[in-house]
Amino acid sequence: MSALAQAAIQAALRDALRDPALTVHALRPLGGGTFGEASRVETSAGAFFAKWGDGLPDGMFAREADGLRALAGTSLVIPAVVAVGERVLVTELLEEAPLDQAGLGRGLAELHRRTADAFGFPVDTYCGATLQPNAPLPSWPRFYGERRLAPLLDVIEARRGLPASDRRVYERVIERLPSLVADGVRPSLIHGDLWSGNALGTARGPALVDPACAYADREAELGMMTLFGGFDRACFAAYEEALPLPAGWRERNGLYQLYHVLNHHALFGGHYGQQALSLARRYA
Secondary structure, three states: OOHHHHHHHHHHHHHHHOOOOOOEEEEEEOOOOOOOEEEEEEEOOEEEEEEEOOOOOOOHHHHHHHHHHHHOOOOOEOOOEEEEOOOEEEEEOOOEOOOOHHHHHHHHHHHHOOEOOOEEOOOOEEEOOEEEOOOOEOOHHHHHHHHHHHHHHHHHHHHOOOOHHHHHHHHHHHHHHHHHOOOOOOOEEEOOOOOHHHEEEEOOEEEEOOOOOEEEOOHHHHHHHHHOOOOOHHHHHHHHHHOOOOOOHHHHHHHHHHHHHHHHHHHHOOOHHHHHHHHHHHHO
16 A cells, blocks of 8 residues: 555544544555455554545545445445545445345345435446436436436447447437336335445445445346346345335346446446447347
């Protein structure tokens, strides 16, 4: 860790805890951290988790902190935000344990019962390093098309290039969204980027980290959960028992995987572009 990053963490903690004498004693790098770096931070005021990074979008960690605060209050463990700086986020340190998959499913059902009057979120958020516009809309098909898929297409066109024929396929999906999504969708609070690395087992129960929150169709949560695996039958069974999913959700699942595959294409390139186009053709 650079001396500048250490100084930034120390300054953020001193300010947040109102302890001008706080000193960072040791840093223990942790795994993960596609966007930024992460460490266990030993200080004179105890141990914390910190992540930091240069070259990341302005406000990215502040928006992550907003998401963590929004997720708090269910049986799921959400690390408390301790300090936020321009390039630093410090939270409560969670001691990991085996993940209770059934407990995770029940906790997600609790989370998804939280609803709002419109789709969106009080602030824009980030999925990875991709900005998610969250200005509210009353219609889920409009929100998913105008706030998720269409902005990503613009990013991909600028960053990777997007043939006109491919763009027409995606635009047909957006046009068809009113007939593709489930009836009577309500705005449910979702984590928004729930791959297995963002669900942790702790001694206090299942925990969620690195959110990309929004009030959305709760089926959108399952798009990411099913994309890369890591959540077992016990998780989905417990969720279904607590909050049954609408009929046909499996047929719509690829529609919500599409957003995350497009985002991976925008961020990483590679094979994700062809994977996204194949998904889109199923719904165009």
